[in-house]
Amino acid sequence: MNLPLPDVPEVRAVGLPRLTRGFDLAARLDVRTHLTAHGPLEPMAGERLARLAEEISLRGRGGAGFPFARKLRAVADSAIRRGVRPVVVVNGSEGEPACRKDTVLLNRAPHLILDGALLAAEALGARTLVVVVTRDSTEISLRAALAERGLSDRRGRPLRARVVRTPERLVSGEAAAVVRAVNGGPALPPGRRARASDAGVGGAPTLLSNAETFAQLAIAARVGPHRYGTAGVPSEPGTVLLTLSGAVARPVVVEVPTGVPLRYVLQLAGAPPYPQGVLTGGYHGGWIDSAAVHASVVSRESLAGAGGSLGAGAISPIGQETCPLGEALRVANWLAAETAGQCGPCKLGLPAAAGGLADVIGGGGPAALEALREVTGAVRGRGACKHPDGSARFLTSTLAAFTDDLAAHVLHGGCGRETAGVLPLPGPAETAGPAAGEERVLVDWTLCQGHGLCADIVPELIRINPDGYPSVADAVVPAHLRGRARRAVRRCPALAMRIERTAGPVPGNDRSELRVPRRKELDGGRG
Template structure:
């Protein structure tokens, strides 16, 4: 078995445990065109709005993008708002999937795009919508979806009964947030607007908008063909049907797995070639939670069951860790990546998340109990205060790692470290650098360094890159060295040029050049203050 992967194939291997539903026909073709789709799945029966809502209610369909909101309630809320306001609603398929550990929606849009469109078109017909938008961030999903729309004769033309198009956005974590996607469709930046907006009331163009992810619409299309009883014959009673999981981390073969809900988590891990006795399993991806070995061994895959043991289904990403790696050291690059994915619009994101990543590094590099206490204060402070849920999910990731890997934490806080290497098994993109499909939010391999012998506290740098160089109580930058994401590289260069005291430098990141390294006591990559 390999030590792990630092990136996932864009469209990984797909397997099914049991009879495939969403992935039916994948053994026949790499991509099901419209003709192949109809051979595999058959024609789609028409459904009225109320029958569609009753169907979604009957199969207990919840959003599969992470939030898990009941689809029938969302459908009825959009319909009610459209009638009350006398406007046509909009249907949006969220196929963004910008987390490095998730590939299920990418697989569906690349290999079974018509199943996703079936569900979206059922909803559009039921609501009387005249606009359908599919949001994506990868070129492969854009090409496949545009081809599928063309195969159906759908286009963004004036006078068409239904105007359909693909919205291509930058590949960043916050792009997939629902309000960010709606904002980009309206011509704005693909960032959350900074205020809580109910899409069902005011979405695209101010119209009531039904927005859900690709798997949700595909599940709806499957249920429309099978009916409630047959759909419920698979899976657990309270969450019937199948689920799509993306398995990576310390596995022999990363894959997307379709399995009935209620399947033992250890069986899903076995199919991917995970260690028989992992030291922990991350459930729900990078906005998810870690399970310790005992909880992971007894867990089954469903939203409620994972929540009961402290895990999270989220967007279906599952990542085990072997016992020959430093688990908190593995979590640190992810914490940095989450900080780099900030939209830079609110304090909890552009100040809190970088501080949490630095705090975790302080714990790993000899900060002792004071560093651990400071880290916990930071994660508590960012929760519930962001413009979107990115700070909350990121804090959950860090905090659950501290709980799940308590022995490793004690070795770093009270001793000289755990002594194990960091094998970089948690995917962050091609080559482990975090660059996935041209993602501009990942690490650039450069660090911004403050020369304290020259810094005079002019604060111009903080005006240009506040997310990289927060100002401390003394009026000086509170960090000495910070990795620069690709998206901030141009601003970092401008900050270097603008510094009147010539106190800033952009240098190659030695941690990047040297490859994965186990954090050890006494090595402090980030200095605090001016000392």
């Protein structure tokens, strides 16, 4: 089974390195080594910087791919119209288990990211810079980088800069959740759509973009648009950072020019020559099959044409030996547990979709498949944030990419293969902060009598199968469901359920497990 990815995997480059230039000089480029590798950087006026971003077709590298020039101009226009100073935010959140590209940059080349962020801050006249991170290693690296430049959050400075730590969760990396966290609230989407360029941090117009995006801006400002475009395809010039995991020899982050054949990048990471499928763009992305892999190149347009996505740059192949639907179910359960719990499509729909996929895999037949398609369609486009849409996209892509395997499960009850668990998911070692002390619901099938009360109490985690017995999602119990999950355990007439904690102490309780008393204990010890 695949282990969680390390913070800083091995790094390689295809062709001449740009973002990873100087990585052969040191494990982490301090400010002096950074300047040795990249040279100085001159400031730019706002419109000139926006034109540069347009000329290199710079889009956000966090997954959404929004044009950076449009975002820059929107913030500038809003700041001028309102007469307030804007804020610049570097989104270094990387709660995607299959992504490490931003973490690599934050750990090894923090000054390249700061170059781009400070360039934008100078162009906009911003006086506040915030870098948002999720891991110990990235926080340490960025705090050291700010100190090396003499930047701090003390009053009276021309530019106040600080680092903000958020939980390592998928939903915490969404732009609205980042702004909310910087403002002192929980790192969760607020449930309403608002543009940071109008009102972000402290209500000020905010330029918020991904860590790699700012690093790309710093590279382009140094070399100019013509030289920047000598690498990659004309429509998407430059290089991209990819994280390769799954069925590979070892996880690796690769800097590669756009236009390079995808099969070459997979070969570089030691992937199978004919993978059963490749998940592109991460767990909100899409699958492409083996035939499409050999026809695709690394670019947004090419991957989208094959049914995939460049997204946040995660590329995860799986081999022929594993059940692809089983692999998808592991991810679907994790996505359901990542819910912010703030809207029905996320709170109810995603666990129901994961349960529906489990029904299909378990031999539920055409009825189970139709139910899965129905719940997935009901989730799409109705969430308060983008998490339900991305999760629905992943499930829809799974059903479209593995039709042979799907037919085997629907028509014959299974494909005959075990689930190898090659797609990376967080493990107990990665659990920290509010996520410490994971809880899972377990059922003792020797006691369960199929009463179904548990499914009535917490339908987000427990569903009743066609055989009348509960199906429990193999997922961590989200914080907002813990109360009802414990109530379901207490209400079970057969005493067949329990909650186990996989890490960390129970708040207000030093036991590692919430144990259900045996019948003998409840009967006062009578035999």
